[in-house]
Amino acid sequence: MPRNIPVGNGNMLVAFDENYHMRELYYPYVGEENHTNGNSSMMGVWIDGTFHWVDKKWSVDMKYLPESLVTDVSLSREGVPIELKINDCVDFHENILIKRIGVRNTSSVNHDIRLFLTLDLDILGNEIGDTAMYRPDKRVVVHYKRDRWFLVNMVYEGQHGVERFAIGSKGKNGLEGTYMDAVDGVLECNPIEQGSVDSVTGIELDIEGGGEREFFYYICVGKSWEEVYTLDSIIRDKTPQELLKRTENYWKLWSTKEDLPLNKLPEKLAWLYNKSLLILRTQIDNHGGIIAANDSDVMQYNRDTYSYIWPRDGALVAHALDRAGYLVLSSRFYDFAGRVICIRGFLAHKYTPSEDVGSSWHPWVAKGRRQFPIQEDETALTVWTLCEHFKRYRDIEFIKPLYKKIVKNGADFMCRFTDKFTGLPLESYDLWEERLGVHAFTVASVYGGLIGASDLASSFGEIEQSERYREAAERMKEAFIEHMYLEEGYFARMVRVEEGKVTYTDRNIDASLYSIFAFGMFKASHPMVRSSMERVERALWVDTSIGGVARYIDDPYYRTSPDIPGNPWIITTLWLTIYYIEIGDQGRALELLHWVGERALPSGVLSEQVNPYTGAPLSVSPLTWSHATYIEALQRYMDRFL
Template sequence: IINRSTKEREIKLFFSHDLHIIETDGGITAYYHPDMDAIIHFKKDRYFLIGGISESGGLDEFAVGVTEFGGLEGTWKDAEDGKLSENLVAHGSVDSVLSLKTKISNGKEATVFSWIAAGRSIDEVSELFETIKKAGPDRLVRETSKYFENWAGKSEINFGNLPVEVVSMFKRSLLILRTQIDNRGGIIASSDSDILRFNKDTYSYVWPRDGAFVALGLDAAGYFHVTQRFFDFCGKIISKEGFLYQKYHPDGSRGSTWHPWSNINRQFQLPIQEDETALVLFSLWNHYYQARDIEFIGPLYKQLICKAADFLVNYRDEKTGLPLSSYDLWEENRGVSTFTCSAVFGGLKAASKLARVFGDVQRAEKYEVAANEVKDAILKYLYDSEKGRFLKMLKPDGKNGFIKDATVDSSVYGVFEFGVLPADDVRVEKTMNAVESALWVKTEEGGVARYQNDYYQQVSRDVEKVPGNPWFICTLWLAEYYIAKNELEKGLRLLKWVADRASESGVLAEQIHPFNNQPLSVSPLTWSHSTFVLTVIEYLNKLNELKICDKCGLPIYRKKMGRLW
């Protein structure tokens, strides 16, 4: 806090805490603990110790009380007159407020610290308090900052000709990714709770799809030790049938879902997005290809790789060779989507390569044959020669047939991303040209929408001008396409577009408002940051490939990290 006035000032800061412990607002106790000069909130085996310190000492005042019950708004109202009641204890639906006071001379500054220590018992949070007391919060902040400064700089990357804002966004993205990763391997989609107001649920789950994309980005940047825990996590949660459900809690239990177990005729159907199972295999091969840690993936071979790959082989239509219906990656429509089929191809190719690593020739050939059958089926059934592009999906017509859904959808980038066709194939080129033409938001903000007439968080009904809100991942997919095509200037322009539209803190939301760049939906979205990291590495790989020294014949910028296929 800086005092810019010409006289000494006394500053009082108020901190309010309304904790819903174990996801409920009842049965909670809050009390003042005199020995630690702190407020304790607890329920069952969840404890939170809240304290603070200024140059004037510890807590100035405090209060605990009832909130959101019996017509009471909360103890924070007690702070409006600048004086707290110092009520000592409350239970039920409770909150707390504490104040810290400091005097600052004119032209001087002061630092005030507040902290929350979380644990499973009063003893655990008390030990954390003693650590803070002994070391001092300023030292802990300094050491933590230095630790993660070195963590973010782990890989020695020559950023070539990338502008400073892109490099800064890359490093910030790495740090934000780490905040969304549980030490037991779960990678949550977002820790933002604002989304609760829409349907009383959050993004704080582990989607195997999001996790697989995060692993792709982190492995590309050299953070193999972090992604290993995610793959271990997947090995523990995979079903006995070999598929992964929509989402999970970080402890491995299944998360809430809107995917039903039957169709409208009460016939059984798996409540899955098959791409999630396939993407984990695709990402795991990428991990091994770069890390070469066979001792790590050895225990996962039978438990995860074979189970998942066998499921992908069997979960197909005997007549067409296409995967059977499941929900698309947007989790909205059930059918056979181009993205899911491409991911299944990539997953089966990955499983075949991993099987060869272990000398399992029979399985390797089985997965290879299935992958090629899926590829042939994609080109036969999901490419529309009349429109000159790939379809979004085939939807069941209720009569054992399918209806073509030709909606322009950005996710068709999966055709080149997962190796079905190269980026310079004319069918891919026409498809991606259609994506850019139909889905680029025609406002000053720009960016790529998910698909035509995207209703989620819809801002404008003028779908010709605003087909949907700009999504960071979709815009970066277009950048990946241009990079794969050796069109680095176009790819770099889109990387800069993303970096320029991050929040002031460097956070990337899921999507932005098409007219004012305000973040929409959750922020941060882990997937947005991982895709930025991956796209930067792909740009540098391509830069390394194309920019060769005339004299020595070596790359000008950096060591090549390799491509998947």
């Protein structure tokens, strides 16, 4: 189920699903720790003795206010005589989720209306040892475990405090959860519970026919009681209205800071560019980690999440941010990479936002021989994007400490990690994390990384180093053409090399062949690129009413049908878009950009892949890489055609 509308500030991320259930709450890092563990925190409505949970039976419209990370949510249900208008935000500066809830009586008669908001936390990612309690001195509900605290409060007609609440156990001894206490419209006010717990807060509104009322609900998040109570005091001093408004204003300023010719684009494409910037920001941690995605439903697939920093994804996102003018965020990522790169000069498979090595399925041994459990393109692309960053901004003071840590260290590793007979890279895992071998995408990215390192070394006056990197890159390019360009007119996806001989060639057509021009090995107009990309489009375009480009033939990941090569992905379709931009085909590029625009949710969220028959999101959503690739594609389009 997609996360239709995320909000955050770089320390805290909250995301809602298609039913407007809060499903993700990350703190103190974006992507780490998830204090909901995917549980649903919901809203319920009691009217004149009848109760309704807000669920799929309701009409749910979830958007953002223009140019902002403040939501604009509308809820209604046939036969229920109210409409709800809600604005959510995580304050841009403080770790507070603020919710303004407007309630309109759509009938001509008065109604007794009671609203209930549940909070189902598994603090630190598990349900063991949580405490929820009511503090009567402050009139607030508090959840805590160790040094993670969550304070819940409400404001109605200028008065702060929770008066109606229930706290209890969930998931043990047959107990469904305290949230069920709301169904009769009366909360029992149990003051404390420990273990596996949840809570409900409620408010009663007597609204005349055609009338409206509003109230505020907020959650302060911190590492101690003192910290969350201080945040509560800030809201009391400033009012939740002021925090909502200042956050809306901040994101408007942030997302429109660059002077771009967006007014010359079709409205939907310009709108999605702005939304992609904002949604991208919710997935970036303030400490430098660029998270692949934060959608806990994917745990059902392999018992792990996408809430990690893959250096490849991070590097390509940082490159898009550089193109878009957000160099502070990209610089934080490069600093992050400088802190985690190993002494041997390569980056690991993935990392947590707190800079630990992430989970992996790449072994250190294969066929009885030691190997590095890496995807070499991740190191190469981090070097390449950092060098591209320097070319764009010439920020010498910034690049100075990273030149040795990342550029020289990484380039030296790439030179060592080369087959001495062929000049190709040694075997590593592919960008899809499925195959061990020498991959076209890896060769192209290593080439780009070595050429970038050569240029930067030359700028620093290290001519011998510069020449060594360039010679290794050019030898690799020659070997790539010799060993991986097929007589059918495209590059092989992968080869296996043993004792200097190519022993296996994988001829499957893969959308990642866009890499052969994307990182500078060839011009997009080169005949070998043209023939390769033509094969990609013919073989991988999904022949349904939805269309789009699959990753490769017979892609099994979330596959919906054997009648298609695979599900269409946002990034692969955008790679084809970038190819058409680079060869100057504006019409086809615009068609593909519109295809992406049509795949966006009303909030602007882009998923990883889409159902080839319905267009519905599949796998994680939002995918950070999808939004970054759209930003890059539109930047290239504006540079080329506007």
